[in-house]
Amino acid sequence: MKKDLYNFAIRMGDTSWILSHRLCELCSYGPFLEEDLAMTNIGLDHIGQSEEWLKYAAELSDENVDADFLAYRRKEKEYRNVQLVEFPNEDFAYVVVRQFFMDVYNYLLYSKLTDSKDVTFAAIAQKSLKEVRYHLRHSSNWMVRLGDGTAESNERLQNAVNDLWFYTGDLFVMPESEQNLAKDGIIPDLAGLESDWNKMVMEVFNEAGMQKPEYEVLASGSFEGQHTEYMGFMLCEFQYLPNMLQDAKW
Amino acid sequence: MPNGNPENTKLKETRVWEILAEIPDPEIPVLTILDLGIVRKVEFQEEKPIITITPTYSGCPAMQRFEKDIVEAMEQNGFEGTEVPMIYEPAWTTDWITEEGRRKLKEYGIAPPEETTANKKALFFENDIVTVTCPRCNSKNTKLESQFGSTACKALYKCNDCLEPFEYFKCL
Numbered sequence: 001m002k003k004d005l006y007n008f009a010i011r012m013g014d015t016s017w018i019l020s021h022r023l024c025e026l027c028s029y030g031p032f033l034e035e036d037l038a039m040t041n042i043g044l045d046h047i048g049q050s051e052e053w054l055k056y057a058a059e060l061s062d063e064n065v066d067a068d069f070l071a072y073r074r075k076e077k078e079y080r081n082v083q084l085v086e087f088p089n090e091d092f093a094y095v096v097v098r099q100f101f102m103d104v105y106n107y108l109l110y111s112k113l114t115d116s117k118d119v120t121f122a123a124i125a126q127k128s129l130k131e132v133r134y135h136l137r138h139s140s141n142w143m144v145r146l147g148d149g150t151a152e153s154n155e156r157l158q159n160a161v162n163d164l165w166f167y168t169g170d171l172f173v174m175p176e177s178e179q180n181l182a183k184d185g186i187i188p189d190l191a192g193l194e195s196d197w198n199k200m201v202m203e204v205f206n207e208a209g210m211q212k213p214e215y216e217v218l219a220s221g222s223f224e225g226q227h228t229e230y231m232g233f234m235l236c237e238f239q240y241l242p243n244m245l246q247d248a249k250w
Numbered sequence: 251m252p253n254g255n256p257e258n259t260k261l262k263e264t265r266v267w268e269i270l271a272e273i274p275d276p277e278i279p280v281l282t283i284l285d286l287g288i289v290r291k292v293e294f295q296e297e298k299p300i301i302t303i304t305p306t307y308s309g310c311p312a313m314q315r316f317e318k319d320i321v322e323a324m325e326q327n328g329f330e331g332t333e334v335p336m337i338y339e340p341a342w343t344t345d346w347i348t349e350e351g352r353r354k355l356k357e358y359g360i361a362p363p364e365e366t367t368a369n370k371k372a373l374f375f376e377n378d379i380v381t382v383t384c385p386r387c388n389s390k391n392t393k394l395e396s397q398f399g400s401t402a403c404k405a406l407y408k409c410n411d412c413l414e415p416f417e418y419f420k421c422l
Binding site for chain 1: 310311342395402422
């Protein structure tokens with residue numbers, strides 16, 4: 001039970017953590033000043049959410065670790081973030097689509113988690129949900145603006161949708177430990193979120209003139225610590241300093 | 251045994267609230283932390299004040315400053331070993347900003363949050379979009395420039411009448 005709670009806290013914490021890293025990479029590289037601020041603000045919210053999850057994970061862990069250790073000092077295989085958030089920023093369309101897919105997912109997941117039987121899960125969800133509303137409004141507005149914009153912005157958005165869709169199946173895969181938590185009313189049935197997720201995504205796709213891509217198989221495996229080829233490079237960068245200076249502190 | 255005296259504890263508690271009322275928000279210094287409504291309760295564990303606070307935005311860098319500032323202010327006033335635990339539930343809402351806080355925000359040039367956080371539509375949250383009053387000329391003819399501003403809690407607006415840009419304290 002404790003191990004199951006730990007696994008889920010790690011999954012949530014890592015997902016926000018890796019996404020925040022991608023968003024913070026845009027600091028001073030945003031397409032214009034307001035958007036630069038928006039991306040880094042959203043990144044900051046994700047750092048905050050991640051910190052709460054990883055603090056709780058550290059409490060649940062049998063080992064003597066803290067949130068900073070979990071964030072900076074694990075091996076690639078020990079990270080449990082969903083693969084979608086690892087995808088690099090490529091061009092702005094990828095940033096928007098990645099965020100939009102995650103915002104819809106987080107909105108649905110956090111809405112359900114507010115009723116969790118675990119009081120800490122429920123508290124983190126209640127707090128995060130308020131922030132996710134702002135994120136979702138922002139990313140869905142961009143989906144419509146780019147999709148319904150010029151022929152070029154439409155094409156680039158569709159390319160990003162096609163590429164990133166491959167990683168969305170991973171969001172709804174439930175390993176055994178999460179099935180246990182769902183049975184106990186601690187987390188919602190993730191597989192059950194998929195139809196709501198599709199519905200919300202399609203509503204925005206319709207307005208944005210996006211086509212839903214067809215894939216026979218979608219990527220999965222984050223729950224076993226499988227990552228995209230991008231993860232190693234990212235870890236090299238953000239673990240460089242903690243590796244070099246073992247006693248470095250924030 | 252003056253320490254166990256309930257009257258004495260009451261006095262100390264009142265003193266702690268007085269000290270808290272003097273601590274400014276590091277990012278919006280016209281507001282005190284009591285104006286923001288982040289202090290949930292004040293207790294004592296023997297001589298140690300335990301001051302429980304709620305974070306505003308989860309990643310807000312001001313939260314660590316709050317903790318440090320509270321501990322320091324308490325020390326300067328003779329309270330040793332202050333602890334500042336954080337609780338997340340119930341989550342902080344802009345509804346907890348006091349009337350006094352709203353007035354000070356407006357005078358400072360930041361439009362205070364306009365509405366309570368109930369009844370919002372799911373997808374595009376259209377009901378989240380409110381008419382924001384310009385803190386300089388009181389015109390309601392204003393335009394949202396960006397949902398995200400210089401800090402996690404603010405959005406950027408422009409007044410179409412006096413043409414001044416201004417910040418709006420977002421509803422949360």
